[in-house]
Amino acid sequence: MSKKSAKxxxxxxxxxxxxxxxxLKTQNYHWNVTGPSFNSLHLLFEAQYTDLxxxxxxxxxxxxxxxxxxxxxxxxxAKLASIKEETESPKATEMVxxxxxxxxxxxxxxxxxxxAAEEIGDEPTVDLAIGRQQIHQKNAWMLHAHLE
Ligand SMILES: [Fe+2]
Numbered sequence: 001m002s003k004k005s006a007k008x009x010x011x012x013x014x015x016x017x018x019x020x021x022x023x024l025k026t027q028n029y030h031w032n033v034t035g036p037s038f039n040s041l042h043l044l045f046e047a048q049y050t051d052l053x054x055x056x057x058x059x060x061x062x063x064x065x066x067x068x069x070x071x072x073x074x075x076x077x078a079k080l081a082s083i084k085e086e087t088e089s090p091k092a093t094e095m096v097x098x099x100x101x102x103x104x105x106x107x108x109x110x111x112x113x114x115x116a117a118e119e120i121g122d123e124p125t126v127d128l129a130i131g132r133q134q135i136h137q138k139n140a141w142m143l144h145a146h147l148e
Contacts, residue, residue: 002067004120009068011113012125015132016059016071017080018109022102023052025086029099035092037146044146048099048139055132062128082109096146103140107133 030045060070071080078085083102090098110132117125 005066005068005122007116008113008120008122008125009063009066011109011116012059012063012066013068013071014080014082015106015109015113015129016056016063017077018083018106019052019056019059019132020077021081021083021085022099022106023049023056025083025102026052026099028086029095032089033092033095037092041092041096041146044142045095045099051135055135058128059132062125066122066125093147096143100140100143100147103136103143107136107140110136 026045026049030042030049033041033045060072063070071077082105086098110129114126114129114133117123117129
């Protein structure tokens with residue numbers, strides 16, 4: 001790993017941990033959601049965790065390409081993530097509120113990776129981080145639309 005990339009790798013590790021945690025949380029909600037919005041939320045959550053599954057692989061492999069080691073355990077993710085995993089059984093509206101907030105958290109994680117990458121002219125990571133921001137901002141909009 002070049003010393004130059006250390007900050008980028010650190011930020012990507014956090015983005016990976018947040019993405020993994022959010023994937024599991026979103027899938028948890030996909031399985032356990034109930035109520036009159038069941039069908040639309042079940043499908044919305046599925047689309048979101050499916051995207052995250054692909055993103056996780058992309059982020060982890062970017063860490064490897066930069067010479068870092070990709071974290072890959074629940075223990076490591078729990079330590080690195082800002083997003084809190086779900087251990088309760090919230091109502092559908094709470095699920096949507098929680099995920100909407102988590103989208104903002106992960107946009108901030110992507111922002112940190114973006115800034116670190118910009119500092120060293122790491123354009124592939126800049127591109128990856130911008131792509132993740134766009135998707136999570138769109139997710140936030142879709143989740144908020146369910147609350148209005
Ligand atoms: Fe399913």
